Amino acid sequence: xxxxxxxxxxxxxxxxxxxxxxxxxxxxxxxxxxxxxxxxxxxxxxxxxxxxxxxxxxxxxxxxxxxxxxxxxxxxxxxxxxxxxxxxxxxxxxxxxxxxxxxxxxxxxxxxxxxxxxxxxxxxxxxxxxxxxxxxxxxxxxxxxxxxxxxxxxxxxxxxxxxxxxxxxxxxxxxxxxxxxxxxxxxxxxxxxxxxxxxxxxxxxxxxxxxxxxxxxxxxxxxxxxxxxxxxxxxxxxxxxxxxxxxxxxxxxxxxxxxxxxxxxxxxxxxxxxxxxxxxxxxx
Numbered sequence: 001x002x003x004x005x006x007x008x009x010x011x012x013x014x015x016x017x018x019x020x021x022x023x024x025x026x027x028x029x030x031x032x033x034x035x036x037x038x039x040x041x042x043x044x045x046x047x048x049x050x051x052x053x054x055x056x057x058x059x060x061x062x063x064x065x066x067x068x069x070x071x072x073x074x075x076x077x078x079x080x081x082x083x084x085x086x087x088x089x090x091x092x093x094x095x096x097x098x099x100x101x102x103x104x105x106x107x108x109x110x111x112x113x114x115x116x117x118x119x120x121x122x123x124x125x126x127x128x129x130x131x132x133x134x135x136x137x138x139x140x141x142x143x144x145x146x147x148x149x150x151x152x153x154x155x156x157x158x159x160x161x162x163x164x165x166x167x168x169x170x171x172x173x174x175x176x177x178x179x180x181x182x183x184x185x186x187x188x189x190x191x192x193x194x195x196x197x198x199x200x201x202x203x204x205x206x207x208x209x210x211x212x213x214x215x216x217x218x219x220x221x222x223x224x225x226x227x228x229x230x231x232x233x234x235x236x237x238x239x240x241x242x243x244x245x246x247x248x249x250x251x252x253x254x255x256x257x258x259x260x261x262x263x264x265x266x267x268x269x270x271x272x273x274x275x276x277x278x279x280x281x282x283x284x
Contacts, residue, residue, distance in 0.1 A: 011065075014032065015058070017029060017077070017082075023098065024086055026084065028084045029077070030058070042071070042111060042112055042113055043071065044115060044277065045100065045104065045113070047075075047078070047116040047124050049118030051201070053077045054077050057075040059263055074112075079099055080197040089199065093123060093211045096126075096207075097127040101134060112135070113135075114134075121140035121243075122207075125247075129219075137276050138247075139272075140225075141227040141228075141261055142227075142234070142261065143243035144235075145242075146212070148208070148211065149208035156205060158172075159204075175233060176259035178229075179264060180263035225250055225276050226243050226252065228240030228261075229258050230255040232258050235259060
């Protein structure tokens with residue numbers, strides 16, 4: 001099932017962002033916080049990718065809210081992106097993971113399910129490596145390269161071009177997002193995605209070149225899952241398979257889905273996350 005990007009099913013309240021001070025930043029976060037939370041239902045932290053914001057998680061948050069009415073969901077805008085403000089440096093993967101740990105502290109969340117998409121998957125994996133006691137389960141979607149970004153993807157000229165002409169951001173993102181790349185929701189999403197600093201975009205390249213956790217990921221013990229779009233033009237299926245191998249995690253391939261499974265197939269993603277979280281909370 002694909003939620004249409006102009007769907008009115010996304011609650012208007014989820015568009016609202018509030019600010020939380022942590023890690024020297026004023027984090028902008030989108031949050032679903034139910035009135036009653038089951039003791040066993042741990043919060044979930046949703047980490048977006050490059051040239052994106054927390055809004056990319058709205059379809060999944062909506063699908064999760066329909067299936068699970070008792071779980072807190074938190075989706076922040078990362079440093080240098082969206083409405084989060086603060087110093088325009090500190091974009092190494094471990095530094096970005098550290099930002100999120102301090103955000104969890106500020107939100108008084110001792111332990112959470114952690115989910116990352118694209119660049120956010122690297123941050124999520126690093127958070128799990130550095131602070132495994134804070135991560136109940138780990139899910140990565142369209143995973144980053146776990147052995148370092150190949151040189152062919154190191155294109156600072158493209159990042160400069162996007163930052164110089166923000167109207168090109170939508171054109172650059174469209175091939176990655178399949179059928180989701182149209183309609184009023186898409187236009188609003190792109191408008192937010194333009195809110196990214198050039199320094200964040202450029203330092204992201206160096207961060208992904210240097211980030212090579214490889215075999216160390218096999219030491220993670222929390223329940224884990226990799227979700228991969230079968231038609232992803234950026235993260236090829238072999239890359240998803242490599243991440244799954246390194247994590248010793250099952251690989252869930254979504255046929256016909258491109259890079260943005262969280263936009264293209266939110267119900268399928270939500271179903272898999274809900275299953276992972278339930279199993280994790282049962283100790284399976």
